Amino acid sequence: MTEATKYTFKDFASDQEVRWCPGCDDYVILRAMQKALPEMGVKKEDVVFISGIGCSSRFPYYIDSYGMHSIHGRAPAIASGVKLANPDLSVWVITGDGDSLAIGGNHFIHVLRRNLNLNIILFNNEIYGLTKGQFSPTSLIGQKTKTSPYGNTQPPFSPGELGIGAQARFFARIGGNTPKEMTQLFIEAEKFQGTSLIEVLQNCVIFNDGCFTKYTDKAVRPDKQIHLEHNKPMLFGKDRDKGLVLNGLKLEVVTLGENGITESDLLVHDAKEPDPTLHSMLVRLDYPLATGIIRAVEELTFEAREDALTKEVSANSKFNKVDDLFFSGETYQVK
Amino acid sequence: MATTIKNSQPEILENVVIRFVGDSGDGMQLTGMQFTDTSAMFGNDVATFPNYPSEIRAPQGSLYGVSGFQVHIGSVEISTPGEDLDLLVCMNPAALKTNLSALKAGHTIIIDTDSFTKKNLEKALYASNPLEDGSLNNYRVIEVAMTSLTKVALKDMGLDNKSITRSKNMFALGMVYWMYDRDMNYTLEFFAKKFAKKPIIAEANSKVLKTGFYFAETLELIPNSFSISPSKMPKGTYRIINGNQATAWGFLAAAEKSGLELFLGSYPITPASDILHELVKHKHFGVKAFQAEDEIAGITSSIGASFAGDFAITTTSGPGLALKGEAIGLAMILELPLVIVNVQRGGPSTGLPTKTEQSDLLQAMYGRNGESPLIVIAASTPANCFDWAYEAARLTLEHMTPVLLLTDGYIANGSEPWKIKSIKDMPPITHKQIKGGDPEKWNVYDRDSVTLAREWAIPGTKGFEHRVGGLEKDKTTGNVSYIPENHEYMTNIRAEKVQRVQNSIPDLKADFNDEGDLLIIGWGGTFGSLHSAAKQLSDEDYKVGHAHFNYINPFPKNTAEVFSKFKKIVVCELNNGQLAFILRGKFPNIEFSQYNKVQGLPFGASELTKKFKTLIK
Numbered sequence: 001m002t003e004a005t006k007y008t009f010k011d012f013a014s015d016q017e018v019r020w021c022p023g024c025d026d027y028v029i030l031r032a033m034q035k036a037l038p039e040m041g042v043k044k045e046d047v048v049f050i051s052g053i054g055c056s057s058r059f060p061y062y063i064d065s066y067g068m069h070s071i072h073g074r075a076p077a078i079a080s081g082v083k084l085a086n087p088d089l090s091v092w093v094i095t096g097d098g099d100s101l102a103i104g105g106n107h108f109i110h111v112l113r114r115n116l117n118l119n120i121i122l123f124n125n126e127i128y129g130l131t132k133g134q135f136s137p138t139s140l141i142g143q144k145t146k147t148s149p150y151g152n153t154q155p156p157f158s159p160g161e162l163g164i165g166a167q168a169r170f171f172a173r174i175g176g177n178t179p180k181e182m183t184q185l186f187i188e189a190e191k192f193q194g195t196s197l198i199e200v201l202q203n204c205v206i207f208n209d210g211c212f213t214k215y216t217d218k219a220v221r222p223d224k225q226i227h228l229e230h231n232k233p234m235l236f237g238k239d240r241d242k243g244l245v246l247n248g249l250k251l252e253v254v255t256l257g258e259n260g261i262t263e264s265d266l267l268v269h270d271a272k273e274p275d276p277t278l279h280s281m282l283v284r285l286d287y288p289l290a291t292g293i294i295r296a297v298e299e300l301t302f303e304a305r306e307d308a309l310t311k312e313v314s315a316n317s318k319f320n321k322v323d324d325l326f327f328s329g330e331t332y333q334v335k
Numbered sequence: 336m337a338t339t340i341k342n343s344q345p346e347i348l349e350n351v352v353i354r355f356v357g358d359s360g361d362g363m364q365l366t367g368m369q370f371t372d373t374s375a376m377f378g379n380d381v382a383t384f385p386n387y388p389s390e391i392r393a394p395q396g397s398l399y400g401v402s403g404f405q406v407h408i409g410s411v412e413i414s415t416p417g418e419d420l421d422l423l424v425c426m427n428p429a430a431l432k433t434n435l436s437a438l439k440a441g442h443t444i445i446i447d448t449d450s451f452t453k454k455n456l457e458k459a460l461y462a463s464n465p466l467e468d469g470s471l472n473n474y475r476v477i478e479v480a481m482t483s484l485t486k487v488a489l490k491d492m493g494l495d496n497k498s499i500t501r502s503k504n505m506f507a508l509g510m511v512y513w514m515y516d517r518d519m520n521y522t523l524e525f526f527a528k529k530f531a532k533k534p535i536i537a538e539a540n541s542k543v544l545k546t547g548f549y550f551a552e553t554l555e556l557i558p559n560s561f562s563i564s565p566s567k568m569p570k571g572t573y574r575i576i577n578g579n580q581a582t583a584w585g586f587l588a589a590a591e592k593s594g595l596e597l598f599l600g601s602y603p604i605t606p607a608s609d610i611l612h613e614l615v616k617h618k619h620f621g622v623k624a625f626q627a628e629d630e631i632a633g634i635t636s637s638i639g640a641s642f643a644g645d646f647a648i649t650t651t652s653g654p655g656l657a658l659k660g661e662a663i664g665l666a667m668i669l670e671l672p673l674v675i676v677n678v679q680r681g682g683p684s685t686g687l688p689t690k691t692e693q694s695d696l697l698q699a700m701y702g703r704n705g706e707s708p709l710i711v712i713a714a715s716t717p718a719n720c721f722d723w724a725y726e727a728a729r730l731t732l733e734h735m736t737p738v739l740l741l742t743d744g745y746i747a748n749g750s751e752p753w754k755i756k757s758i759k760d761m762p763p764i765t766h767k768q769i770k771g772g773d774p775e776k777w778n779v780y781d782r783d784s785v786t787l788a789r790e791w792a793i794p795g796t797k798g799f800e801h802r803v804g805g806l807e808k809d810k811t812t813g814n815v816s817y818i819p820e821n822h823e824y825m826t827n828i829r830a831e832k833v834q835r836v837q838n839s840i841p842d843l844k845a846d847f848n849d850e851g852d853l854l855i856i857g858w859g860g861t862f863g864s865l866h867s868a869a870k871q872l873s874d875e876d877y878k879v880g881h882a883h884f885n886y887i888n889p890f891p892k893n894t895a896e897v898f899s900k901f902k903k904i905v906v907c908e909l910n911n912g913q914l915a916f917i918l919r920g921k922f923p924n925i926e927f928s929q930y931n932k933v934q935g936l937p938f939g940a941s942e943l944t945k946k947f948k949t950l951i952k
Contacts, residue, residue, distance in 0.1 A: 014802070016814060045797040050639065053805075061802050061815065066794040068642055069804030070635070071665050077600075077632035081639025081647070082794070084623050085598055089643065089794050107635075110628040310618040317619035322587045325617070326755050330521075331574045332376045334565075334754075 007038035014064040020055060025176030025202040029123065030062055032179045036186035042090045050079040051094040052104055055130045056123035059094040073104025076111035076120065083116045087303045090190060091118040098128045101137040101157050109166035112195055114302040119189045119196045122159055127208035159199045160283035164276050164295060170196035171283070172293045175216035176203055181227065185293065193298050215289040228282065228292040233266040236288050251281050253288070271296040350409030352417030353511065356434045357426025359393050359402040362504040367404025369508060373521045375575045375752050378565025379408040382863065383750045384416035384937070389605065389689045396458040398429045410564045415863035416749060418939040424507050426450060428459035443475045445510060447503065449482035479550070481506045488546040489539050498536065502543040509547025519548060569754060577750040578717040578742055582676060583613035585724025587620060588756070590646050593732055593764040598645035599624040600636035602655065605688040606744040607678040610650045630658035634675065638662060641671045644768060644793035646728060648674040653682045653695045657702065663737060664703040667829065669803045670789050672731040672766070679743040681935040690935025691745035693859055694910040699739045700888060700917065706826045708833045710734065711888040713741040715862035718753040720746060723885065725761060732766040733839070735788035736832055743860040745937050767791040774798035779813030787832035834889050843882055843891040851878030852951050854901035858884035858914050861938055865907055868943035877951060884914070890921065898925050903950055905930055907938065
C-alpha cells in the first residue's frame with residue numbers, strides 16, 4: 001500500500017444489479033461501504049470480501065474488488081485462510097445473524113478468539129430472510145415467525161455479548177439507517193489492528209419490519225440511543241441532558257441538573273480499557289441502546305504472532321530447502 | 336529366572352517376521368521402530384505394521400489394551416509387513432493370548448515371565464497359566480524374567496520404580512538384536528539424542544538394552560542361527576519413512592517445486608493427525624499449518640488460502656471427510672486448486688479409528704451434493720505416499736480442480752525404506768497463477784483449450800478483481816447465472832475437465848503377466864499384499880497378472896484393454912466391493928469377481944492365494 005490512489009465510491013461498485021428488496025437497509029450498508037473504502041488508503045486489488053449464505057451474503061457481488069460468496073456460516077474460516085495466506089490484504093467478512101450465530105457459530109467465536117486483523121460486519125435483522133421468515137438466534141422470545149407461529153421460545157443471543165465473551169477486541173454497533181456514522185465506523189474498523197466486529201441493526205422490510213424502530217427511528221433515536229465516543233462523557237438525549245453513571249454493579253440513567261448531577265459525574269467512555277466488564281454492561285443495556293465503538297483494545301494479532309514465530313524458527317533452522325530436510329538425520333547408503 | 340528352550344529351530348531364512356506385543360504403555364511401538372531402523376541401516380528391506388488400541392492407556396493387562404508392532408525384514412524384496420510370525424516377543428499374558436495364533440508352529444516366543452502373575456492371567460482370561468499347562472508345547476518358548484533382570488541392572492542408578500520397569504522393553508530389544516545379529520549403536524545414539532536433557536534416562540535405557548543383548552549372548556540361551564543379509568536394493572541414499580510423513584514431505588516438495596507457499600488447514604483426527612504434526616514443524620519453508628476449530632474450518636480456511644494464492648491442502652480421515660463434503664463442492668465449483676487427503680480408517684461413523692479399511696472410496700467419488708466429480712487418486716505403499724502427494728499437487732495446480740488423495744491407516748503408519756528423492760529430480764509443476772497481463776482480455780472462467788483449466792487470478796493482482804461463489808456462474812464472466820443451458824454447460828465442462836486428466840497420466844500396467852487366466856485388481860494400500868500373492872502364484876507358474884489402481888477418477892485410458900487380456904478378473908478390496916461397483920458401472924460388459932475383507936486388518940498373502948487358486952480352476 002505505497003501509492004495513494006484516490007478512489008471514489010464508484011470505483012467499488014460492480015456491474016451487477018443489486019437485488020435486495022426495495023427499502024432494505026442492506027442498500028444503506030452497501031453504500032456506506034462503497035463510500036468508506038476510498039477513505040481507507042487501501043488499494044482496490046487488495047480488498048477481499050468473503051460472505052456466507054443469506055441476504056447479506058450477496059454483498060460481495062456488488063463490490064468491485066476480490067470477493068467470494070461461499071457456503072453457510074463458513075465465511076470467517078475462509079477469510080482466516082485468505083488473511084493467513086496474504087496478511088497484506090484488507091479482508092472483510094459479511095454475515096448475518098443466522099449465518100454467523102447459528103450455523104457458523106463455531107467459526108464466529110474462534111475467529112474472534114484468534115484475533116486476525118480482519119473485519120466482520122454482522123447484519124442483524126433478528127430473522128431468517130433468504131429462507132423466508134424463520135426465527136434466528138437473535139429473534140426475541142415470543143416473536144411470531146414461520147417456525148414459531150405461536151411465539152418464539154428460544155432465548156436470543158446478543159451478538160456483542162457473545163462476541164466480547166469470545167474475546168472480541170473491537171466491537172461496534174450501529175443502526176442500519178445512519179449511513180454517515182456507519183461509514184465512519186467501517187473506516188475505524190479497518191484502522192484497528194485485530195478482528196473488528198460491527199453489528200448493524202438492519203431492518204428487514206419483509207419479514208421483520210420495524211424490529212429496531214424503537215431505537216432507530218429518527219424521532220426517538222437521540223433519546224433511545226447513546227452513541228459512544230472514546231474519551232467522551234456518556235451523554236445522550238435530544239437535549240443532551242441525560243447520561244450514564246455507575247450505581248453499584250449497574251449502569252443507571254441520570255438527568256443533568258437533577259439531584260445536583262453535572263456532566264463531570266458521568267462515566268467517560270474508555271473503549272481501550274482491556275477489562276471488558278463495563279463494555280459488556282454497555283452492550284447489554286436496553287435503554288439507552290449503546291451504539292458506536294464500544295470496545296477497541298489492540299493486542300498482538302494472530303498473524304503477527306505467527307509471523308514472529310516463523311522468523312524465529314527460520315533463523316534457527318538448518319533447513320533452507322526441502323532437500324536439506326530429506327537428506328538430514330537417519331539416512332543410510334545402499335551400495 | 337527360568338529360561339527354557341523347549342524346541343530348537345535351526346533355520347536360515349531370507350526374511351523374518353517379528354511382532355513385539357505388550358501393554359499399550361509398554362513401549363512396543365518404540366521398540367519396533369528401533370528394530371526397523373536398525374535393520375534398514377544394516378541394509379535389509381523392511382515393512383512395518385503398527386497395531387494399537389484407540390485408548391491412550393487402556394486398563395493395564397487387559398486384552399483390549401494390547402499394542403503391537405510387526406516388522407518384516409529381509410534380504411529379498413519385502414512388500415508387506417508379513418503374515419505368519421517367526422518370532423513373537425510377548426510382554427504380558429494378554430499380549431500372548433491375542434497374538435499367539437499368528438505365530439508359526441515350532442517358532443519362537445520370548446516371554447517376560449514376571450508379568451505372568453495371577454492377576455494378569457485373570458485379566459487375560461486365562462483359566463490356567465499357559466507357561467505351565469502345556470498349551471505352548473508346539474512353540475519354542477524362551478522364558479525370561481525381564482522385569483526382575485531390568486531391576487537388577489538398574490538398582491544402583493537411583494531411579495524410581497516406574498522409570499525402571501518402563502525400560503524393560505529395551506531388554507527385549509537387546510535380546511532380539513543379538514538373535515538377529517544387529518548393531519546396537521543406532522539405538523544407543525537414539526537414546527543419547529532423545530534424552531539429551533535427561534542423561535540418566537539415556538544411560539538407563541542403554542544399560543538395559545546392553546543387558547538384554549549380553550544376557551542373550553552370554554548365557555547362550557538362544558542359538559544365533561540366522562542372519563538376514565542385506566537385500567539387493569537399488570543404490571542410493573535411503574531413510575525409513577512412514578506413509579504420513581511421506582505424504583507431508585510430498586507436499587513440501589510440491590510447494591518448493593511450484594514456487595508456492597504451502598497452506599494446511601486441518602483438525603486433529605486419527606490416523607491423519609501425523610501429517611499435521613509433521614507440517615507444523617516446517618515454518619522455515621514458509622509452511623502455514625493452521626489447526627482449525629473443526630473439520631469444516633480446516634477445509635474452508637484452505638479454500639480461502641487457495642483463493643489468495645497459496646498451494647492449499649486439508650487432511651482428514653473418514654468422518655472428517657463427511658463433514659467437509661459441502662466445502663469440497665464449493666472448491667469444485669469455484670475451480671480452485673485444493674488437495675484433500677483422506678487417511679482412511681475403519682468405518683462407518685467413528686468405526687475403528689486405529690484400524691485400516693478402504694471403505695471411503697464411494698464417499699470420495701460421490702459424497703457431495705450435485706454433480707461434483709473430483710480427481711481421485713490413491714497411494715499404495717508407505718513410501719510412495721510421497722509421490723502421490725506430489726502428483727496430487729501437480730494435478731490440482733495444473734488442472735484447477737480439487738484432488739482427493741486416499742491413503743489408509745495401514746500405509747500411513749506402516750514404514751519402509753524410501754530412496755530419497757531430490758527436488759531436482761521431481762517432475763515440474765506449472766501452476767495457473769497470473770501475475771499481470773491485460774485484464775480486458777481476461778474472463779474469470781476462460782479455459783485452457785487442452786485441459787479446460789481456468790486461470791488463477793489472486794487478490795493483490797491489479798485489474799483482475801472478480802467475484803466467485805457457490806452459486807452457479809456464467810460460463811465466461813463468473814457472474815451468477817440461473818440460465819438453464821448455462822448450468823448444464825458448466826456441469827458438463829467441470830466433469831469433462833476431470834475426464835481430460837486422462838491425457839496427462841500414464842497407462843495402467845499389469846505386473847507378472849499382461850495376459851492370462853486371472854487378473855488381480857486392487858487399489859491403494861493393498862498393493863503389497865496383492866503383489867506378494869500374485870508373485871507367489873506367478874512363481875508357481877499360474878498365469879496371473881496384478882493391475883493396481885492409483886488413478887481412480889479418471890481411470891487410465893487403457894483400462895478396458897488391460898482387462899480384456901484376462902479370462903477372469905477379481906477385484907480385491909478392504910470393503911464390501913466399492914471399486915467393483917464403480918468398475919461395473921464403467922465397464923458393464925466385463926465380469927468382475929470380488930474378494931473382500933472388512934476386519935480392520937490388511938489382507939494376508941495366504942487367504943489371497945487360496946482364493947485366487949479357486950478362481951483359476
